[in-house]
Amino acid sequence: MKHHFDQPLRPQFHFTPASNWLNDPNGMVYYDGEYHLFYQHHPDSSVWGPMHWGHAVSTDLVHWEHFPIALYPDHNGTIFSGSAVVDWNDTSGFFDGKAGLVAIYTQTETIPGSDLSKQRQSIAYSKDNGRTWIPYEGNPVLADERFADFRDPKVFWHRESEQWIMVLAAGDRLFLYRSPDLKAWTFASEFGAQDGSHDGVWECPDLFELPVEGGEGASKWVMIVSIGDDPACPEGSRTQYFTGEFDGFAFTNDNPADTVLWLDHGRDNYAGVSWSDAPGLESERLFIGWMNNWKYANLIPTSGWRGAMTLARKLTLRQAPEGVRLVQKPVESLSQLRLAGSEWQNERIGPEASLLCGAGSGLLELEADFEPGTASEFGIKLLAGGKETVIGYDTAAGELFIDRSDSGIIDFQAEFGCRHAAQLPAKDGRIKLQLWLDRSSVEVFADEGGVVMTDQLFPHESWDGIELYAAGGEALLRSLRLYPLRSIYAPNAAEAVGRSQ
Numbered sequence: 001m002k003h004h005f006d007q008p009l010r011p012q013f014h015f016t017p018a019s020n021w022l023n024d025p026n027g028m029v030y031y032d033g034e035y036h037l038f039y040q041h042h043p044d045s046s047v048w049g050p051m052h053w054g055h056a057v058s059t060d061l062v063h064w065e066h067f068p069i070a071l072y073p074d075h076n077g078t079i080f081s082g083s084a085v086v087d088w089n090d091t092s093g094f095f096d097g098k099a100g101l102v103a104i105y106t107q108t109e110t111i112p113g114s115d116l117s118k119q120r121q122s123i124a125y126s127k128d129n130g131r132t133w134i135p136y137e138g139n140p141v142l143a144d145e146r147f148a149d150f151r152d153p154k155v156f157w158h159r160e161s162e163q164w165i166m167v168l169a170a171g172d173r174l175f176l177y178r179s180p181d182l183k184a185w186t187f188a189s190e191f192g193a194q195d196g197s198h199d200g201v202w203e204c205p206d207l208f209e210l211p212v213e214g215g216e217g218a219s220k221w222v223m224i225v226s227i228g229d230d231p232a233c234p235e236g237s238r239t240q241y242f243t244g245e246f247d248g249f250a251f252t253n254d255n256p257a258d259t260v261l262w263l264d265h266g267r268d269n270y271a272g273v274s275w276s277d278a279p280g281l282e283s284e285r286l287f288i289g290w291m292n293n294w295k296y297a298n299l300i301p302t303s304g305w306r307g308a309m310t311l312a313r314k315l316t317l318r319q320a321p322e323g324v325r326l327v328q329k330p331v332e333s334l335s336q337l338r339l340a341g342s343e344w345q346n347e348r349i350g351p352e353a354s355l356l357c358g359a360g361s362g363l364l365e366l367e368a369d370f371e372p373g374t375a376s377e378f379g380i381k382l383l384a385g386g387k388e389t390v391i392g393y394d395t396a397a398g399e400l401f402i403d404r405s406d407s408g409i410i411d412f413q414a415e416f417g418c419r420h421a422a423q424l425p426a427k428d429g430r431i432k433l434q435l436w437l438d439r440s441s442v443e444v445f446a447d448e449g450g451v452v453m454t455d456q457l458f459p460h461e462s463w464d465g466i467e468l469y470a471a472g473g474e475a476l477l478r479s480l481r482l483y484p485l486r487s488i489y490a491p492n493a494a495e496a497v498g499r500s501q
Contacts, residue, residue, distance in 0.1 A: 005018075005489050006489075007302070007303055007304050007305065008302075008303065009301070009302050009303075009439055009440040009458055010302070010305065010439060010440075011308050011438045011439055011440060011441060012363050012438055012439055012485075012487035012488065012489065013062070013311075013334070013337055013363060013436075013438055013485060013487065013488050014291065014308045014309055014310070014311065014438055014441065015037065015056065015064050015288075015308065015309040016305055016307065016308045016309075017039070017041060017054055017066075017305055017307065018066050018305075019043075019046075019304055019305055020041070020042055020043055020044065020045055020046050020304075020305060020306070021040075021041060021042035021043075021045060021046050021047060021048055021049065021305075021306050021307060022039050022040065022041055022054065022290070022305070022306070022307030022308070022309075023039070023040040023048065023271065023290050023292065023297065023307055024039065024040045024081045024152075024204060024270075024271035024290050025037060025038070025039050025271065025272065025273060025288050025289065025290060025309060026038040026039055026040060026053055026081050026082055026083070026084075026105065027053065027070075027082060027083055027084035027103050027105070028083070028084070028273065028274065028275040028276065028286075028288065029083075029084040029085060029086060029101060029130075029275060029276040029277055030275055030276065030277045030278040030279065030286075031086050031101060031129060031130070031277060032129055033059060034057045034058070034059060034129065034130075035057065035058045035059070035061055035275060035278070035286075036055070036056075036057055036084065036101075036130050037055070037056045037057070037058065037064065037288070037309070038053040038054065038055050038070055038071075038084070038103070039053070039054045039055075039056075039290075039309075040052075040053070040054075040080070040081060041053065041054030041069065043069060046302070046303075046304065046305060046306040047298045047306065048297070048298055050073055050078045051073075051078045051079050051080055051108075052069050052070075052071060052072055052073065052078075052079055053069065053070040053071035053079050053103075053105070054069060054070070055067040055068065055069065055070040055130070057130070060333040060336070061286065061312040061331050061333055062312075062331075062333050062334055062336065062337065062488060063488050064488075067130075067131065070103075070130070070133055071103065071105065071124060071133055071135075073107075074107075074135060076107040076109060076120065076122055076139055076140055077107035077108045077109035077110075077117075077118070077120075078107065078108050078109075079105055079106075079107060080105060080106035080107065080108050080119070080151050080152065081105065081106060081151065081152040081203075081204055081271070082103060082104050082105030082106055082121075082152065082153050082154075083103070083104055083105075083153060083154045083155050083156075083273065083276065084101055084102065084103040084104070084130075084276060085101070085102055085104070085155055085156065085157065085164075085182075085276050085277065086099055086100075086101060086276065086277045087099060087100055087101070087102050087125075087182065088157075091164070091180060091181045091182065092123075092125065092181050092182045092183065093181065094125040094127075094134075095125070095127065100125055100126060100127050101125065101126040101129070101130050102123055102124070102125045102126075102182050103123060103124045103125070103126070103133060104121060104122075104123050104153045104155045104166070104182065105121070105122060105123075105124075105153065106119050106120070106121060106122075106150075106151035106152060106153065107119070107120055107121075107122045107139070107140060108151075116148055117148065118143070118145070119147070119148070119149065119150040119151045120139075120140035120142065120143040120150070121140055121141055121142035121143070121153050121166075121168070121185075122135065122136065122139035122140045122141060123135075123136045123139065123141055123182055123183070124136060136183070138183065141182075141183050141184070141185060142166075142168075142177065142185045144170070144175075147170045147171055148171075149169065149170065149171045149201050149202075150168065150169070150170050150171075151168070151169055151203070152168065152169045152203055152204045152205060153166050153167070153168050154166070154167045154168075154204075154205050154206050154207065154273060155167075155182070155276075156207070156208070156276060158248050160248055161178070161248035161249075162180075163178045163179065163180060163248065164178065164179040164180070164181075164182055165177070165178060165188075165207070165248070166178075166179065166185060167205040167206070167207045167223075168205070169201075169202045169203050169204065169205055169225070170190075170202075171201065171202065172192070172193065172198050172201065172202055173190055173191065173192040173193045173202060174190065174191045174192050174202065174205050174223070174225065174251075175187065175189075175190055176188045176189045176190070176191065176249070176250065176251065178248075178249070188248075188249045188250065189249050189250035189251070191223070191250070191251045191253075192225065194257045195242065195253050195257045196225065196240050196242060196257075196259070196260050196261075197227050197240050197260045198227075199227055199230045199232075199233045199235075200227045200228035200229055200230040200233070200237065201227075201228040202225050202226070202227065202228075203225075203226045203227070203228055203271060204224075204225070204226040204239075204271040204272070204273060205223065205224060205225050205226075205273075206222075206223070206224040206273040206274055207221060207222070207223050207224075207246065207251065208221065208222055208274060208281075208285050209221050209222075209246070210222060210283070210284070210285065210315070210316060210317045211282070211283060211316075211317065212317045212318070212319050212324055213316060213317060213318045213319065213327075214318060214319035215317070215319045215324070219317075220243045220244065220245070220254070220317055220324050221243070221244055221245060221246040221251060222241055222242070222243055222285075222315070222317070222326065223241060223242040223243075223244065223251055223253075224239060224240075224241045224263065224272070224273065224274075225239070225240055225241070225242070226238070226239045226240075226270055226271045226272070227239065227240060228294060229293070229294035229295055234415055234418070235267065235420070236267065236293040236294055236295035236296075236415070237270045237271075237293050237294040237295070238262060238263075238264070238267075238269070238270060238293075239262070239263040239264060239269060239270060239271070239272060239289065240260055240261055240262055240263065241261050241262075241263050241326055242254075242255065242261065243255065243261075243317070243323070243324045243325075243326075254323070254324070255323065261325070261326070262422075263326060263328075263452075264289070264328075264452050264453065264454050265400075265420070265421070265422030265451060265452065265453045266402060266420070266443075266444075266452070266453035266454035266455045267293050267295075267418070267420060267454075267455050267456070268291045268292055268293050268441070268454050268455050268456045269289040269290075269291060269310055269452075269454040270289060270290050270292060270293060270294070271289060271290045272287055272288055272289025272290065272310065273287070273288075274286060274287045274315065275287075283316070284314045284315060284316050285314070285315040286312060286313070286314060286315075286331070287312070287313045287314075287315050287328070288309050288310055288311075288312050288313070289309065289310045289454075290307065290308075290309060290310075291307075291308045291309055291310045291441060291454060291456060292307055292308070292456065293456075295413060295415055295416070296412065296413035296415075296416055299412045299413050300412065300456065300458070301409050301412050301458050302440070308440075308441065308456075310443065310454055311330045311331070311334065311436060311443055312330070312331045313328045313329060313330055313331065314328070314329050314330075314331060315327070315328055316329075316449075318450065320450070325450060327448070327449040327450055328445065328449045328452050329445065329448075329449040330434075330436065330443075330445070334365075334436075337363075337365075337485040337486050337488070338365065338483040338484075338485060339483065339484040339485065339486055340484075341481055341482055341483040341484070342357070342481075342482045343479070343480065343481050343482075344477065344479070344480040345477075345478065345479050345480075346476065346477070346478060346479075347468075347476075347477040347480070348474050348475075348476060348477075349375075349378060349468050349469060349470040349474065349475045349476070349477050350375070350470050350473065350474035350475070351470065351471055351472075353474075354467050354468060354469045354470075355467070355468040355477065355480070356465055356466070356467050356468075357465065357466040357467075357468075357480075357482055358464075358465060358466075359382075359383070359437075359462075359463040359464055359465050359466055360484040361484060361485075361487075362437070362439060362462050362463035362464075363437065363438060363439070363484060363485040363486070363487065364435070364436070364437040364463075364466070364482065364483065364484060364485060365434070365435070365436055365437075365482075365483040365485055366380070366433075366434070366435040366436075366437070366466065366480070366481070366482050366483075367432075367433070367434050367435075367479075367480070367481040368380065368432070368433045368435070368468070368477065368479070368480050368481075369430060369431075369432050369477070369478040369479045369480075370393070370430060370431045370432075370433075370475050370476065370477055370478065371429055371430055371431075371475060371476040371478060372393070372395045372426060372429070372431065372475055373470075373473060373474045373475045373476050374472070374473030374474055374475075375395060375470035375471060375472055375473040375474055375475040376394070376395055376396060376471055376472030376473060377392055377393065377394055377395065377470070377471045377472060378392065378393055378395075378468075378469060378470035378471070378475040379391050379392030379393050379433075379468070379469065380392070380433070380435065380466060380467070380468055380469075381466070381467040381468075381469055382407075382437060382442065382457070382463060382466060383463065383464055383465040383466065383467060384407075384408060384459035384460065384461050384462060384463045384464055385408070385459060385460045385461030385462075385464070387406055387407055387408045387459060387460065388406060388407070388467075389402070389403065389404050389406075389407040389408075389442065389455075389457050389459075390402070390403040391433070391435060391442065391444055391453075393424070393431050394421070397421070398423060398424060398425050398426070399421040399422065399423060399424060400421060400422050400423075400424040400431075400433075400444070400446050400451060400453065401419055401420065401421035401422075402419070402420060402421075402442070402444065402453050402455050403418075403419040404416070404417060404418065404419075404455060404457055405417040405418060405419055407457050407458070407459065408457065408458050408459035408460045408461075409458035409459070409460060410458070420453075422451050422453060423451075424446050424447060424451050427447060430478070431446070432446065432447070432448070433445070433446050434446075437463065439463075440456055440457055440458055440459075441454070441455065441456050441457060442454075442455055442457055443455075466482070468480065
């Protein structure tokens with residue numbers, strides 16, 4: 001089926017649904033040369049509703065082929081978030097001694113006569129590379145009536161103990177379970193009642209091991225937990241992580257319990273998890289998030305579709321002075337979208353001397369290397385129809401910030417038009433930024449992936465320029481590389497989809 005992806009504000013190199021509603025990425029698994037991306041999907045509306053699993057497949061994490069809905073609601077309820085694994089050794093007995101795919105997901109059923117729901121875990125299996133799915137006749141496989149919020153199972157095979165491990169969100173904490181066959185689950189431990197941020201309900205956990213760059217051969221386990229929207233918190237929904245140890249039964253946090261490590265300091269990266277069974281798992285994890293925020297997810301001003309994913313990213317660990325920290329970088333395969341670039345070197349930027357660059361089709365990758373000099377603030381302005389989004393650096397505060405308070409369409413929700421910041425010390429006297437600009441989003445990677453900010457933007461008109469600026473003194477732009485990008489829906493620049501409203 002051919003779909004149209006040229007609606008106003010439709011991203012041109014980020015994943016979006018063919019139509020209607022999308023939220024959390026689900027069931028990401030690599031098998032037989034294909035990356036599977038399932039996602040929370042309401043096929044009948046562009047706002048949240050009865051959840052299904054949408055489905056798409058990629059060979060490069062850039063171009064996606066859309067497939068029919070994978071999982072539909074049934075007598076056990078609607079299909080909430082979860083994960084998928086390759087059952088290489090047929091521990092489940094579903095595959096006649098061969099390998100196959102098993103999905104593990106939450107089913108939600110409303111309790112008659114109330115606003116409450118029961119959330120239980122079910123499984124389904126696929127014998128045809130994820131094209132069709134058979135729900136297990138013994139569903140649900142795990143339930144606990146004590147919890148209204150009991151969801152989002154992330155499952156992986158733990159080689160050392162030869163058991164499947166499930167990490168599950170239960171209210172404001174995580175439960176861990178073990179199973180030999182993906183059907184019978186035994187409680188192992190609990191984590192998080194006193195750890196990290198509890199500004200909202202815990203959701204969409206992940207757990208994996210990575211080596212530590214600069215850690216002299218050490219490795220750490222990473223626990224990712226998303227935090228739901230709390231009306232009292234202006235940030236809305238966001239994602240934290242922990243580093244520590246896992247012994248097959250329990251996760252131990254390395255940091256003091258009150259330490260909060262944010263995965264992304266922007267407003268629009270939520271519910272992200274990693275791919276199971278992807279190549280290179282010994283050194284990195286492949287990750288994608290939902291590029292939205294529950295503060296305004298049902299309100300963003302798009303038409304015919306609503307919701308997008310972040311760029312696919314590589315996660316690694318780095319030994320920093322303050323401890324082990326997560327690093328994110330866009331996948332290298334995105335470079336295939338580059339068109340002929342432009343480069344500037346050693347430009348002095350100040351109140352009377354900004355650098356203005358054309359935005360071309362409005363799809364851009366930008367790499368900038370600054371020396372702060374005497375400037376009190378410097379950075380990049382994204383220009384569109386007399387409005388601007390500022391990606392700037394406050395030298396006194398040592399902060400990278402995004403200011404979208406005058407970015408275009410912001411009146412759909414009171415807190416969307418805002419300025420938010422992240423600590424970013426200069427390294428060797430320089431600030432390096434990599435920026436990816438799509439029709440309705442910007443992703444900023446600083447400190448070689450140590451600080452990341454992801455924001456949706458909704459300009460009234462096409463992006464028409466990039467301005468590099470400095471205030472309160474001069475900054476030196478040591479180098480700038482600017483690459484126009486082709487749309488993933490067009491084979492070459494001449495056919496690239498232009499944006500108009």
